[in-house]
Amino acid sequence: MAHVTTLSEAVRELVHDGDVVALEGFTHLIPHAAGHELIRQGRRDLTLVRMTPDVVYDQLIGMGCARKLVFSWGGNPGVGSLRRFRDAVENGWPAPLELEEHSHAGMAAAYAAGASNLPFGVLRGYDGTDLAARTRVAAIECPFTGERLAAVPALRPDVGVVHAQRADRKGNVQLWGILGVQREVVLASRRSLVTVEEVVDELEPVPGAAVIPGWAVTAVAEAPRGAHPSYAHGYYDRDNAFYAEWDAIASDRDRFAAWMEANVLAVAR
Amino acid sequence: MSRGASSHVRGPAPDTARAAAFTRDEAMAVAAARRLANGSVVFVGIGLPSTACNLARATHAPDCVLVYESGTIGAKPTRLPLSIGDGELAETADAVVSVPEIFAYWLQGGRIDVGFLGAAQIDRFGNLNSTVIGDYEHPKVRLPGAGGAPEIARHCREILVVIRHSPRAFVERLDFRSSSGERVAAVITDLGVLEPDPATRELVLTELQPGVEAGAVVEATGWPLRVAPDVAECEPPGDAELAALRALEEAR
Numbered sequence: 001m002a003h004v005t006t007l008s009e010a011v012r013e014l015v016h017d018g019d020v021v022a023l024e025g026f027t028h029l030i031p032h033a034a035g036h037e038l039i040r041q042g043r044r045d046l047t048l049v050r051m052t053p054d055v056v057y058d059q060l061i062g063m064g065c066a067r068k069l070v071f072s073w074g075g076n077p078g079v080g081s082l083r084r085f086r087d088a089v090e091n092g093w094p095a096p097l098e099l100e101e102h103s104h105a106g107m108a109a110a111y112a113a114g115a116s117n118l119p120f121g122v123l124r125g126y127d128g129t130d131l132a133a134r135t136r137v138a139a140i141e142c143p144f145t146g147e148r149l150a151a152v153p154a155l156r157p158d159v160g161v162v163h164a165q166r167a168d169r170k171g172n173v174q175l176w177g178i179l180g181v182q183r184e185v186v187l188a189s190r191r192s193l194v195t196v197e198e199v200v201d202e203l204e205p206v207p208g209a210a211v212i213p214g215w216a217v218t219a220v221a222e223a224p225r226g227a228h229p230s231y232a233h234g235y236y237d238r239d240n241a242f243y244a245e246w247d248a249i250a251s252d253r254d255r256f257a258a259w260m261e262a263n264v265l266a267v268a269r
Numbered sequence: 270m271s272r273g274a275s276s277h278v279r280g281p282a283p284d285t286a287r288a289a290a291f292t293r294d295e296a297m298a299v300a301a302a303r304r305l306a307n308g309s310v311v312f313v314g315i316g317l318p319s320t321a322c323n324l325a326r327a328t329h330a331p332d333c334v335l336v337y338e339s340g341t342i343g344a345k346p347t348r349l350p351l352s353i354g355d356g357e358l359a360e361t362a363d364a365v366v367s368v369p370e371i372f373a374y375w376l377q378g379g380r381i382d383v384g385f386l387g388a389a390q391i392d393r394f395g396n397l398n399s400t401v402i403g404d405y406e407h408p409k410v411r412l413p414g415a416g417g418a419p420e421i422a423r424h425c426r427e428i429l430v431v432i433r434h435s436p437r438a439f440v441e442r443l444d445f446r447s448s449s450g451e452r453v454a455a456v457i458t459d460l461g462v463l464e465p466d467p468a469t470r471e472l473v474l475t476e477l478q479p480g481v482e483a484g485a486v487v488e489a490t491g492w493p494l495r496v497a498p499d500v501a502e503c504e505p506p507g508d509a510e511l512a513a514l515r516a517l518e519e520a521r
Contacts, residue, residue, distance in 0.1 A: 123372075
């Protein structure tokens, strides 16, 4: 049964230096507040996993929390580059960043395999690209037809972190709108943390919503506006203006450091 | 001068009145939108592809089904989304499915007619690079990466590429191959349209944007670009197309 706790307690308990940590949310429900707590608690040597590393991973990488990144698309959607990610890869600042790079379909299959307790995911993909030579993917033969397929190793993070709209006091989690890989990463991970907009007495049904039972989640923490500048469907919209502003903030190392100091490190949750 | 298969073919003389009426980017968006048949199911990338697809839906192809990799199927946004997962896509969609489902059941399942891709580099066979400029281990520019492109390029029935024309983008040799050009049906640029030779799959210049000369396209291409003997000028963007495009951009 998930225990409902504070964000700082949950991060202290669940995430350790050197862990493989996946913060997921496909544009929607990105756990920014949890990422900021990881930064405040000074986690180091993390292997960060995420299909679409965007602003929150730019922040984690720029603050020196990451040793390695497993990903499929690292950009600021609709805006351009991730400046801190690029600085790490191109210049090794603040530290070199090891990359394991996949396609979206490959990452999605790897999470589904992890959630299914399988050693690998299988797909038709990666062929005709240079990715295959640069990542962990292998060709396998279908035992029934002989077709050659791509196998990707299952993703089994130490900790999966997602944001959702709400949870009840037993830790049952309810989310709706774009679902991304939220369920898969919770079920694929050894430990899981779900931050929510609010903890309520009873979960009212919402059309199209998914529920992750509390007994499949390790910890739930309330974090109102915890996805911002991403969004929580039904609570607040995506802050597209902030994503555009981030480009200028992150373009300069000093400006980035000052922004993080004022908006993350100096903020107590 | 007659039009022949040479790099020295002259296109139509620039029409200044027409050239002033729309930008090259607008001509590119309109030419890309026109490629979509009404009713087709389209896997939409963000940026130029999303602009073109939404323009198609606002003009000649109201029944186009827009599928975004965020899992929104049949999205009908009234303004151009900044990201592939803006809330309006989910609110207006016929169905919202998970990311593993969109890639496995819908894309790999063979249910998508057209994939729309952009890239930083393209080669003469329509292979695309969106990963790195320079060496992979020590890149000059680290780009976002392949994202959905490898499997979009492999599983959609045909691929349309939208990309601005320049020697930096149209290269003899890709720095990295993020996706295969095997299914590329057309490359729509701000200068013209390239289509693969059915026998060799090499891209050939088949259409010119209004007021652009073939020589200018050849010059903006990093390999010796072949020009079709019957290279034609694209119909200039119509008033209704431009009005729809500008309305989408303004509502962004």
